[in-house]
Amino acid sequence: MSDHFDSDRVNADEQRVRALLSAVDAPAPGPLRARIAELNAAPPSRRRLRLPALAFGGAFATAAAAAALVAVLTAGTSAPTALRTAAIALAQPRGSAPARLVATGTRIAFPDWTAAGWPSAGVRHDKLGGRSVTTEFYRARSSTIGYSIVSGSALRWGSGGHTVLRSHAEYRLLRAGGARIVAWVQDGHTCVIASRSAPGATLLSLAIEQDSTATVSAPMGWASPQQLAARA
């Protein structure tokens, strides 16, 4: 390849690229700026340590900053998020589930949803950014649900979605790639339920039932997990 460049074209290309870049408005998202500001404001000793757990909701950006910092420091590379965890929850099982499965690195036992119409359909174990991700799958008719629990402290949610409050607990609802995803924090760990086929209401209802920090009370007009499984 020749190293000769037509100077007119070189200059034209430079102007064109710079014009394109200046025409595109791509500021850093607000939550990222908030996380950087939070990180910068922390004393140096705290930049390597877990920040105290913070309330979600109005302080979401701050809580995300803490969770993201922990995730980054733990992972050593790019931070795992609830969204990335959902990719695992949507994958295929690799083995059958034992009678009682406790998520690696946590004290959270996976529920037995057989009575609710969702018998176990298998398990898998993955690593995500240095974290252990334990996933149990449940199947009702043609629908499959993946429930992943991530070791270590809570992850950031990732972009998109919105948060709902149910019985004093926060649940992050996301839709991506045709899948519905519900994420929440239980016992300090990120939990994610995802499915490409089950309705979002089913996922949220199961999450509420599982989350020991939430009182199981479905919103008005919501069916029970058993009713929803029958419909799936």
Place this chain on the structure above:
Amino acid sequence: MSPRLDPQRLPSHVNRLYRAAWALCGSPHEAEDLVQETFVRVLARPRQLSGDDELAYLMRVLRNTFLDSRRTASRRPQVAATLDDLELADERSRDRPEDALEAQELYSAIAKLPEDFRLALVAVDIVGLSYGEAGKALNAREATITTRIHRARRRVVADIDGEGGEAEREGSAPGRRLD
């Protein structure tokens, strides 16, 4: 003695680093992770600038963090569903879909460049370093940076303006190292 990096000045560089990270990764979501990790690394302890200015130093850390994350990603267990399957609509696309489309198109064109081209273009045209500073940050000779920049710009313009054949003749095969 070399001056120390002033952490209080770093937030003023977030926008520029985010754009650089987006161009490197091709994804605004991965760019957020990359910028965040870059800042975690930089702020982990006091840093001497060793003759760099702040931006050149940040560019070097961003590049190292990006390359490390790429190496680590290649060693991770693969899952059946990937992040690409889960790509969410960019938050800004709800408010300004045209801007989001233009930005995505442009940064995707840059992200498709061979790595050496991409890093050179990001360092000079997005971060704003001189050719000499970019060479220092990327461990390459200034003349090499100049060549990479010219070819990178040619490819991006060709990609955006639909001149694919000409750009292919100008550049190398994707992924091939060029000096």
